[in-house]
Amino acid sequence: MGFFDKFKQGLAKTKALLTTDVRDLFKAGEILGEEQLEQFHARLISTDMGVVAAQAITDELRKQHLGRTVDVDALWLTVKDTLKGLLTGEDDVVWDPEDPLSPLNLTAEGTTVILVAGVNGVGKTTSIAKLANFLQKQGKTVLLAAGDTFRAAAVEQLTMWSERLNCEIVTKPDGTDPAAVAHAGCSAAVEKGIDVVIIDTAGRLQTQKNLMNELSKVERVIQKVIPEGPHEVLLVLDATTGQNGISQAKNFSEAVKCTGIVLAKLDGTAKGGVVVAIRREMGLPVKYIGVGEQIDDLQLFAPDAFVDALIDA
Structure with missing residues (x-):
């Protein structure tokens, strides 16, 4: 099983909690309202990502999509982009997916x-x-x-x-x-x-x-x-x-x-x-x-x- 497939398998339960029934909140062609955003906020909280992160995602959705016709792909893209930003610190080093040791501070010499x-x-x-x-x-x-x-x-x-x-x-x-x-x-x-x-x-x-x-x-x-x-x-x-x-x-x-x-x-x-x-x-x-x-x-x-x-x- 490949690197990405391992991720998907390990996150299956969290993914199911986050996305199950969300399609009933975000229906293409409808107008996105505050009620849907509040329900999605609750779903984010249930994954234990915390109030700060859940609020940041909901605020970004509100800023970009509230009152507009729902474009499901665009909504999810906003969620993904916001999550990636939340997970990346200013001092983060970009780790190489092909090198499992890249996050570790290994000494060049000695133990x-x-x-x-x-x-x-x-x-x-x-x-x-x-x-x-x-x-x-x-x-x-x-x-x-x-x-x-x-x-x-x-x-x-x-x-x-x-x-x-x-x-x-x-x-x-x-x-x-x-x-x-x-x-x-x-x-x-x-x-x-x-x-x-x-x-x-x-x-x-x-x-x-x-x-x-x-x-x-x-x-x-x-x-x-x-x-x-x-x-x-x-x-x-x-x-x-x-x-x-x-x-x-x-x-x-x-x-x-x-x-x-x-x-x-x-x-x-x-x-x-x-x-x-x-x-x-x-x-x-x-x-x-x-x-x-x-x-x-x-x-x-x-x-x-x-x-x-x-x-x-």
């Missing part, structure tokens, strides 16, 4: 450190495995550091993935200080000349301040081995949580400066609009999206492709 954080059950460990797979396909050597030492199953799961991917892993006994695992992982990666070390962290709620402080400690320990690290701090969010993801992102960013989002489980929700809310309210780019359970089901996030897959009306 790149990627720290991965997220609350329990968001698909963090699986996302790490998918990212490692991506890196290996691009010819990078990868070492995993199993920093979720509070949950034995997490270490076992990551170890299983390392065996399947044939990449090295650093583990420590249950209850070990996660910062010690991060230090050992970075040290091993530097010693062995590994291109990228991906450090897992314990799943935690954003309200647990002691654990958030621990995450900050992990970052400081990394810098003792690799001063410029971590080069990426990726926050894994579960798309099915919708707007709650915004709260997670804000709190994690206070503990460790996140550089981007991995939005997991996008294929299992009709709340895919949360991508827009995260971009507008947090200013954090969504770098990857999870669109399935297979190892290859992590896709580079590209705003244009996202919108085109969401709305092909």
Whole structure:
């Protein structure tokens, strides 16, 4: 399945919520009125894209089409153009759809450190495995550091993935200080000349301040081995949580400066609009999206492709 087809498949539920029955609102030949716009605004809100984004789209439709004869294609074009604008920040780099690693700040020399954080059950460990797979396909050597030492199953799961991917892993006994695992992982990666070390962290709620402080400690320990690290701090969010993801992102960013989002489980929700809310309210780019359970089901996030897959009306 191709890049664009993966997008379409993963966004099917959100697309269905957004476009189902909308044709009954926007009927060719009728005059577009305020009532139709308000109903469409409600439909946008239901995808969890947030009030700001929904209002921006509705305002643009009002500006360009209110009181005019409905041209369905023109209406959808306005929606798509507005969405693409909302998803693109002034400082955004245009990522190459053919290069899955283009969103990542990989060092030209030495070891790149990627720290991965997220609350329990968001698909963090699986996302790490998918990212490692991506890196290996691009010819990078990868070492995993199993920093979720509070949950034995997490270490076992990551170890299983390392065996399947044939990449090295650093583990420590249950209850070990996660910062010690991060230090050992970075040290091993530097010693062995590994291109990228991906450090897992314990799943935690954003309200647990002691654990958030621990995450900050992990970052400081990394810098003792690799001063410029971590080069990426990726926050894994579960798309099915919708707007709650915004709260997670804000709190994690206070503990460790996140550089981007991995939005997991996008294929299992009709709340895919949360991508827009995260971009507008947090200013954090969504770098990857999870669109399935297979190892290859992590896709580079590209705003244009996202919108085109969401709305092909």
